Amino acid sequence: MSNRSIAERREASVTRAAASVHPISPVKGLGSYVWDADGTRYLDWTVGIAVMNIGHSHPRVVDAVQRQVAEFQHLCFAVGMHESYVAVAERLAAIAPGPSPKRAFLVNSGAEAVENTVKIARVATGRQGIVAFTHAFHGRTHMALSLTGKADPYKAGFAPRAAEVYRAAYPYVYRNPYGLHGDDAADAYLAQLQDLVKTTIGESEVAAFLLEPVAGEGGFIPAPERFLRGLRAYADRIGALWIDDEVQSGMGRTGRWWAVDHYDLEPDLVATAKALASGFPLGAVVGRESVMNALEPAMLGSTFGGNPTACAAALATMDVIEDEGLLTRAQTIGAVLRERFESLQARTPRLGDVRGLGAMIGLEFVAEDGHSPDPVIVQRIVEDCRERGLLILPTGTYGNVIRLLPPIRMSDAELTEGMTTLEAAIAAALREAPVPA
Numbered sequence: 291m292s293n294r295s296i297a298e299r300r301e302a303s304v305t306r307a308a309a310s311v312h313p314i315s316p317v318k319g320l321g322s323y324v325w326d327a328d329g330t331r332y333l334d335w336t337v338g339i340a341v342m343n344i345g346h347s348h349p350r351v352v353d354a355v356q357r358q359v360a361e362f363q364h365l366c367f368a369v370g371m372h373e374s375y376v377a378v379a380e381r382l383a384a385i386a387p388g389p390s391p392k393r394a395f396l397v398n399s400g401a402e403a404v405e406n407t408v409k410i411a412r413v414a415t416g417r418q419g420i421v422a423f424t425h426a427f428h429g430r431t432h433m434a435l436s437l438t439g440k441a442d443p444y445k446a447g448f449a450p451r452a453a454e455v456y457r458a459a460y461p462y463v464y465r466n467p468y469g470l471h472g473d474d475a476a477d478a479y480l481a482q483l484q485d486l487v488k489t490t491i492g493e494s495e496v497a498a499f500l501l502e503p504v505a506g507e508g509g510f511i512p513a514p515e516r517f518l519r520g521l522r523a524y525a526d527r528i529g530a531l532w533i534d535d536e537v538q539s540g541m542g543r544t545g546r547w548w549a550v551d552h553y554d555l556e557p558d559l560v561a562t563a564k565a566l567a568s569g570f571p572l573g574a575v576v577g578r579e580s581v582m583n584a585l586e587p588a589m590l591g592s593t594f595g596g597n598p599t600a601c602a603a604a605l606a607t608m609d610v611i612e613d614e615g616l617l618t619r620a621q622t623i624g625a626v627l628r629e630r631f632e633s634l635q636a637r638t639p640r641l642g643d644v645r646g647l648g649a650m651i652g653l654e655f656v657a658e659d660g661h662s663p664d665p666v667i668v669q670r671i672v673e674d675c676r677e678r679g680l681l682i683l684p685t686g687t688y689g690n691v692i693r694l695l696p697p698i699r700m701s702d703a704e705l706t707e708g709m710t711t712l713e714a715a716i717a718a719a720l721r722e723a724p725v726p727a
């Protein structure tokens with residue numbers, strides 16, 4: 291078995307619609323590293339797109355999963371209430387943002403979690419309108435892709451899309467069209483949102499605002515605290531809910547359990563998945579008890595959702611994050627990355643913006659004009675990093691952002707290794723960049 295032989299079989303068997311960024315076939319993962327079928331080792335700063343936050347094959351997760359599989363695989367929560375489902379719901383309720391009592395519902399993926407937040411919000415409010423944002427990514431199922439902002443490759447061709455979805459501008463301060471900074475930019479985005487609701491939707495028609503506190507696929511764009519506070523207040527004022535999509539930013543990635551914890555804000559509903567169960571399919575909706583219990587029994591359900599193995603993995607993952615102090619570690623890793631790449635930015639005009647929250651850092655690259663997105667240089671850096679033994683991913687509506695999703699459990703030596711490799715790849719890509727005429 292080699293990368294090449296697997297790629298050939300894939301060509302003949304897998305739809306070309308399912309693409310892979312890196313032409314490698316991973317066969318083993320341990321801690322911060324993965325190995326491909328050719329035996330090459332990579333430092334993994336993709337962690338499966340924010341899934342293996344605590345690193346690959348953590349012994350406590352492996353042990354919990356093996357024990358669970360051997361003992362009991364599946365009966366379905368709709369048939370009988372296995373304890374690990376209840377335990378995950380208890381843990382999620384305990385760590386969910388904000389002080390009010392919470393309830394949880396378990397599913398299989400981020401998209402499914404988002405879909406269910408919409409169902410819950412509509413029943414709880416008796417309204418239909420969902421306000422999503424530009425630069426959003428909420429998944430690929432039909433409702434989720436309708437809520438997603440980016441046309442190509444997520445939405446184009448999949449019309450008709452779901453009704454009663456409205457789109458407001460995400461507070462992408464670096465590219466704000468008002469030429470404003472800081473609070474003024476946040477206020478301008480809020481004013482535009484309120485104007486859209488008043489003039490286009492109607493304040494009494496909005497069931498919920500759905501927002502990623504750090505837009506992931508959109509380019510690792512943190513929403514300013516002032517905008518989030520304003521959104522919370524506005525939703526309260528018009529009787530709408532705030533759905534917080536923490537599928538990518540949650541479970542400790544930003545140095546707190548949830549990105550909104552940085553601002554002590556309480557959304558009505560939170561969608562989580564990805565890192566929740568360290569690679570086992572598990573998603574969840576956790577929200578205010580009054581909202582979650584607005585539905586009648588059996589209005590929500592899922593055959594596999596909250597299956598015992600995924601729940602065992604989730605419980606072990608949460609234990610590891612708590613027992614090993616990984617929220618603090620994520621903050622430290624984020625601060626080190628921030629400092630290193632801000633200092634690179636000061637001497638590199640093509641590195642237009644360094645931003646993020648905790649260990650969720652984006653590097654936005656621009657063309658010679660200092661503003662236009664430059665996806666080509668990002669592609670070069672991503673490929674060169676792989677050649678040098680570091681896996682990273684591009685992101686962003688314009689494809690011109692490098693997203694750093696390092697394991698939040700990695701050592702200082704691994705952190706230095708990754709930063710040194712990335713800096714070398716950036717320097718090489720800039721040397722190759724076409725010289726302006």
Ligand SMILES: Cc1ncc(COP(=O)(O)O)c(C=O)c1O
Binds near residue numbers: 399404428507539563
């Ligand atoms: C913010 C956000 N929401 C939802 C999703 C969809 O999750 P899944 O791929 O598990 O359906 C993703 C996936 O990248 C995401 O980043």
